[in-house]
Amino acid sequence: MSDTHAHSVAFVRKTEIPPAPPPASQTGIVKWLRENLFATWANGLLTIAALYVIYLVLSVILPWLFGGVWNTSSLAECREVLQGRVGGCFSVLTERWPQLIYGFTYPTDQYWRPNVAFLFMLVAIAPVLFFDLPRKLLYFTAAFPFVAYWLIWGGSILVPIVAAVGIIAGYFVFDRLNKSSFAAGFFGAIATAFVIWYLGGFLIPEDQSGAMLSPVPSRDLGGFMLNMMLGLTCVSLSLPLGIALALGRQSDMPFIKWICVIFIEFVRGVPLITLLFVASVMLAYLFPPGTTTDLFLRVVIMITMFSSAYIAEVIRGGLAALPKGQYEGADSLGLDYPQAMRLIILPQALKISIPGIVNIAVGLFKDTTLVSVISMFDVLGMIRGPILASTEWNGVYWELLGFASLLFFVTCYGISQYSQWLERRLATDHR
Amino acid sequence: MKKSVFFGAATVAALAAGAAAAGTLDDVKARGKLNCGVTTGLVGFAAPDANGEWKGFDVAVCRAVAAAVLDDPNAVEFVPTTGKTRFTALASGEIDMLARNTTWTFSRDVDLKFEFTGINYYDGQGFMVPKDLGVSSAKELDGATVCIQTGTTTELNLADFFRANNISYEPVPIETNAEAQQQYLAGACDVYTTDASGLAATRATFEDPSAHVVLPEIVSKEPLGPLVRHGDNEWGDLVRWTLNALITAEELGVTSANLAEMAASAGGNPEINRLLGTEGNLGEMLGLPADWAVKALAVGGNYGEIFEANIGEATPIGLARGLNAQWTDGGLLYSPPFR
Numbered sequence: 196m197s198d199t200h201a202h203s204v205a206f207v208r209k210t211e212i213p214p215a216p217p218p219a220s221q222t223g224i225v226k227w228l229r230e231n232l233f234a235t236w237a238n239g240l241l242t243i244a245a246l247y248v249i250y251l252v253l254s255v256i257l258p259w260l261f262g263g264v265w266n267t268s269s270l271a272e273c274r275e276v277l278q279g280r281v282g283g284c285f286s287v288l289t290e291r292w293p294q295l296i297y298g299f300t301y302p303t304d305q306y307w308r309p310n311v312a313f314l315f316m317l318v319a320i321a322p323v324l325f326f327d328l329p330r331k332l333l334y335f336t337a338a339f340p341f342v343a344y345w346l347i348w349g350g351s352i353l354v355p356i357v358a359a360v361g362i363i364a365g366y367f368v369f370d371r372l373n374k375s376s377f378a379a380g381f382f383g384a385i386a387t388a389f390v391i392w393y394l395g396g397f398l399i400p401e402d403q404s405g406a407m408l409s410p411v412p413s414r415d416l417g418g419f420m421l422n423m424m425l426g427l428t429c430v431s432l433s434l435p436l437g438i439a440l441a442l443g444r445q446s447d448m449p450f451i452k453w454i455c456v457i458f459i460e461f462v463r464g465v466p467l468i469t470l471l472f473v474a475s476v477m478l479a480y481l482f483p484p485g486t487t488t489d490l491f492l493r494v495v496i497m498i499t500m501f502s503s504a505y506i507a508e509v510i511r512g513g514l515a516a517l518p519k520g521q522y523e524g525a526d527s528l529g530l531d532y533p534q535a536m537r538l539i540i541l542p543q544a545l546k547i548s549i550p551g552i553v554n555i556a557v558g559l560f561k562d563t564t565l566v567s568v569i570s571m572f573d574v575l576g577m578i579r580g581p582i583l584a585s586t587e588w589n590g591v592y593w594e595l596l597g598f599a600s601l602l603f604f605v606t607c608y609g610i611s612q613y614s615q616w617l618e619r620r621l622a623t624d625h626r
Numbered sequence: 627m628k629k630s631v632f633f634g635a636a637t638v639a640a641l642a643a644g645a646a647a648a649g650t651l652d653d654v655k656a657r658g659k660l661n662c663g664v665t666t667g668l669v670g671f672a673a674p675d676a677n678g679e680w681k682g683f684d685v686a687v688c689r690a691v692a693a694a695v696l697d698d699p700n701a702v703e704f705v706p707t708t709g710k711t712r713f714t715a716l717a718s719g720e721i722d723m724l725a726r727n728t729t730w731t732f733s734r735d736v737d738l739k740f741e742f743t744g745i746n747y748y749d750g751q752g753f754m755v756p757k758d759l760g761v762s763s764a765k766e767l768d769g770a771t772v773c774i775q776t777g778t779t780t781e782l783n784l785a786d787f788f789r790a791n792n793i794s795y796e797p798v799p800i801e802t803n804a805e806a807q808q809q810y811l812a813g814a815c816d817v818y819t820t821d822a823s824g825l826a827a828t829r830a831t832f833e834d835p836s837a838h839v840v841l842p843e844i845v846s847k848e849p850l851g852p853l854v855r856h857g858d859n860e861w862g863d864l865v866r867w868t869l870n871a872l873i874t875a876e877e878l879g880v881t882s883a884n885l886a887e888m889a890a891s892a893g894g895n896p897e898i899n900r901l902l903g904t905e906g907n908l909g910e911m912l913g914l915p916a917d918w919a920v921k922a923l924a925v926g927g928n929y930g931e932i933f934e935a936n937i938g939e940a941t942p943i944g945l946a947r948g949l950n951a952q953w954t955d956g957g958l959l960y961s962p963p964f965r
Contacts, residue, residue, distance in 0.1 A: 271942065274833060290676055299678035414705075476714045570666050570706045580706065581674045583804065584667025586942050590831030592804055 259283050263594075269587035287591045288598055291582050295598070298417015298572045299581055305349075308408065309420050312346040315339055316427065324613060347416070347424070349408035357395030361388040377533075413491035417572035419602055424491075425573075426560040429498040433559070434552070436499065437506025438545075442536065444511060455507070462504035468565055470497040475569035494566055502559045509551035513544035546621050553614035557607045574599050650722050650854070650861035651913060654695055659703045662688035663721035666706040669827040670937040670945075671727050680704045683936040684725040687746055687852050690922040691723065691868045694914060699925040713738055716855060723865055725852040729779070739856040743866035746851050746929075748949040748958050750844035751783050752822035754829060757837050759816060764843035768793040773806045773815035775799075780820055783846040803828065821848055823937065823945055830942045864912050871919040873961040874901055875928035877952050882927035889920045901964045908964060929959070 219225055233239040262282035264273045266289065273284035288295070297306060319339035322332035341355035365388035373380035416424070443455035462470075474493040517540060525535035545552075567576030578595045582588050588595075654660050664672040664684055672682035680688075680702075689699040705721050716724045717739070727749075728734070730742040753764050761767060764787070774781050776799045788795050798815040800806045807828055810818040818825070822844060829835050852869065854862045875881075878898050880888055885902075892904040899905035903916030912918065926932045930952075937945045951957025 270831065294674075294676070294678070299674045303678075472710070476711055480714070480718060568708060568710070570708050570711055572666075572706070576666065579802075579804070580666035582667075584665075584669050584673035585675060586669055586673075589669045589827065590807065592808065 255281070259593075265289055270590055271587075283594050284591050285594055287582065287588045287594055291577075291588070294418060294577055294582065295574055296418045297420050298415065298577060300415035300417065300572075301411060301420075302409065302415075305409065305411065308346045308349070312343040313423075315342060315346075320427075324617075345408065348411055348413070349406060350410035351399050351406050352408075353395070353399045357392060357398065361391040361395065364388065364391050413489050416491065418577055419574040421566070421571065421573045422560070422563045423606075425495065425498060425563040425566065428495050429502060429559055429563075430556045432495070432499045433503035433506055436503035438510055438541070440503060440507035441510035441514060444507065445514060459504045459507055462500055463508070467498070467501050467562055468568060470501055471565055471569050473497070490571065494569075494571070498559065498562065501562075502555055505555045506552055509548050509555060510544060512551065513546075513548035514540065516547050517543055546618075549614055549618055549621075553610060557610055560607060560610070561603060574602065650858045651695065651864060654722055658696065659701050660688065660692040660695065660723070661703045661705055661721045662691070663705045663707045663712055663715050663724040663726055664688065665726045666708055668727060668824075669830075670823070670941065670943045672704075672725075681936070683747065683932060684727060684852075686926045686932045686936065687725045687869060687872075688723070689925045690872060691865055693925045694868050694871075694918040694922040695864070697921055713740070716740065716853065719855075722861070723852055723854050727850045728853060730849045730851050730853075734853075740853045741856055741859075741862045742851050742853045743862055744851050744869040745849040745958075746869060747823070747849075749821045749823050749848035749850055750949075751780050751819060751846040751848065752825050752844055753841040754810075754818045754825045754838055755816060755841065757839050761841065764841045764845070765791050765793070767795065767817060769795070770816040771796045771798055771814070772817045772819055773798045773800055773809050774819055775803070775806065776801065779846070784819055787843075787845040807831070823943075826945050827943045830944060860913065864914070867912065868919075868922050870961040871901060871922055871964075872929040872932065873952075873959050874964055875919070875923050876930040876959075877954065877961065880923065880928060882924065882931060885920065885923055885927075889917065897964055 216222065220229065232242040258281045260283060262277075262280060263285040264276050264282060265285050267273045267276055267284070267286040268290060270284055270287075273286060277284075293303065293306065297309060301309070315335075316339065318332070319336040322328045322330065322336055338359070341359045344358075345352055345355045365384035368387040369380040369384035371380070372383045440455050440459060443451050444459065446452045446455070471494065474497040475490065478488065478493060521539060521543065522535070525539040530538065564573055564575040566573050567579060570576070570580075572580060578599060582595060583591070664680065664682075667673045668682070668684075670683055672680060672684045674680050685704070688702050688704065692702045693699040705715060707715050707721075707724070707726060712724055712726050712728065713734075715721050723743075724740075725746075727747070729749075730745065734740055735742055753767070755761050755767075767788075772784065772795050774784055774797050781797075784795070784797070795817075798809065800809055803820065803824065806818055806820070809815055811832070818828070820828075822840065825840050829838050829840065832838060852865055854865055874897075878895065878901065880898060880901070888898060889902045889904065892899045896905060900908055901919050903909050903918065903920065907916065909916040909918045926935060930947075933945075933947065933950065934940060937943045939946060947955070947957060949958045951959065953960040
């Protein structure tokens with residue numbers, strides 16, 4: 196039976212059929228297109244409309260970007276070269292590059308100083324931002340403010356050294372006296388620092404001309420360098436100040452609490468631009484003639500005040516989000532107030548507050564362009580003032596402002612990406 | 627109560643004494659630098675070039691004063707000021723003089739306690755329209771949309787002009803000159819109005835300047851000049867007569883080409899001799915050396931030469947002399963005599 200049967204069948208497959216590829220409409224890019232762009236008639240129409248809009252935008256921007264001119268010396272020459280073609284006049288960026296970065300009065304042969312300070316800055320903030328790096332690097336971070344000050348402003352090297360010695364001595368006094376009482380340590384440290392600064396003032400020579408690095412007054416700073424300096428200084432000063440204000444606002448001591456509440460509410464109720472005008476205009480009336488504080492310092496104080504009030508409120512939100520049990524747990528372990536804050540409360544509260552703090556840091560960095568209204572030449576002030584007012588470049592708007600937005604976008608996007616990495620890195624919950 | 631009044635009075639007295647005792651001329655000489663307030667940037671009038679060196683029509687006045695006082699046109703610390711900070715900078719003593727295309731008005735002179743030391747540019751508000759519009763006079767602008775900077779005197783002048791001529795307009799408010807250029811070129815308004823010098827400078831940056839015309843009507847008076855604080859008349863005199871020296875030199879035909887020759891010895895024209903210090907003692911009266919005007923003129927030449935080099939017809943801005951011609955040529959420039 197089996198024999199006949201075997202012969203009656205013409206073909207018996209011995210192996211499995213290799214799996215056929217899925218139909219063309221169910222695979223690869225076609226499937227993706229069908230599912231995402233042309234799922235329904237309406238979606239298809241919207242896709243085509245969107246593509247058309249993208250084409251319209253790109254067909255203007257791309258020739259402008261790639262057909263641009265990079266090496267002429269004035270807008271009129273740009274137009275001559277272009278002969279009516281579409282194209283950006285990017286020569287303004289190449290010709291005025293140093294002015295956009297350093298401002299127009301920083302001595303040209305001294306550009307290496309801010310450059311070196313910038314490199315040091317990258318090294319100095321690395322261990323603060325990425326805590327996997329060796330902790331020894333923090334010594335460099337501690338020295339960085341003094342080194343950077345000396346590099347950028349120049350003058351006698353004794354100025355930053357005296358400032359650093361005052362702070363170190365203050366720290367040691369604090370360390371010694373803190374064992375008996377916090378208040379004694381705190382005020383003792385401040386008094387020591389001031390005594391040392393006062394005495395050190397006599398060492399600093401009046402005549403700065405013989406200094407190793409020629410002195411550069413604050414008025415000569417400018418360009419994107421000024422934005423970076425203001426942004427970095429103010430963020431790093433306002434974070435500790437904001438933490439102190441937030442804790443002060445929660446304090447049981449009425450005097451401290453009310454000082455913090457009044458400070459925060461007053462500063463938040465006043466626009467930043469008003470504070471800047473006070474810094475640049477009103478203070479000149481209040482001080483006797485000839486004893487004006489440095490304009491850069493005045494602006495730093497005002498922006499720091501402003502952003503620390505906001506950061507304080509963000510951190511207060513973080514503190515309020517912690518369950519009461521965390522505070523009680525800290526108390527039950529027998530920790531005193533500084534220990535409880537340092538070990539239990541703040542690490543959690545700050546972690547919750549990261550998005551808010553970064554939000555304010557990004558906003559603050561962009562707010563530094565407001566200094567152009569008090570005639571400091573940050574990158575926007577350089578563009579709106581000297582560069583657009585020169586006879587060669589009057590009328591070049593898109594190229595200059597586009598460049599400025601690119602600079603700010605790159606920096607702010609970097610900050611935002613870092614904060615997202617930090618949140619992932621610190622995630623200890625199991626969601 | 628009595629005590630606080632006493633302290634208040636003492637403070638005021640001390641401040642007044644401080645202001646009066648300090649002779650600005652002595653301060654400048656001791657400092658070795660003139661602090662001169664300028665704009666943060668206005669085409670042709672003041673702007674730093676690619677090397678960071680300040681150039682422009684207002685800047686030239688600062689340099690001339692510095693040369694007359696300190697014998698060095700580069701001994702100037704240019705302090706950029708905005709429209710909002712300029713007067714406080716001068717009042718607080720941060721700057722010695724302000725040369726920042728500032729209109730001489732009653733309230734600025736009297737109420738703000740400044741002293742205008744002359745007029746270096748007679749400006750006035752004008753109108754610019756595209757040529758296609760076929761308009762040849764501002765009185766034909768009935769129903770036009772006008773781009774105008776908010777919060778300026780130009781806004782008020784515009785309303786006055788249209789009301790006086792009994793025609794209507796529709797304002798398009800804008801914030802800055804840069805925005806105005808874009809709006810005007812994009813066709814958001816038919817007319818752009820601001821100071822005539824600003825119109826000329828703006829028009830010069832267009833791709834096709836010949837497609838736009840500046841109408842002949844000037845609807846306001848904007849006399850621009852340098853100013854100093856009240857209360858130091860010697861310093862005010864010095865700035866005033868430095869400017870007058872530039873103007874007089876043009877009237878008398880003293881140029882940077884023949885300056886050295888004329889200053890070498892007394893010539894036939896007694897006024898030139900007095901101006902250049904080869905005769906008389908005018909410099910001594912100002913507390914300066916006899917050849918102070920020679921030094922001021924050596925910087926950029928006389929008024930006419932400064933005008934031509936910075937904003938004149940050979941420059942991209944291309945302003946005609948107009949009202950700013952010498953009185954002998956039908957303009958308004960008229961310096962009192964050097965005698």
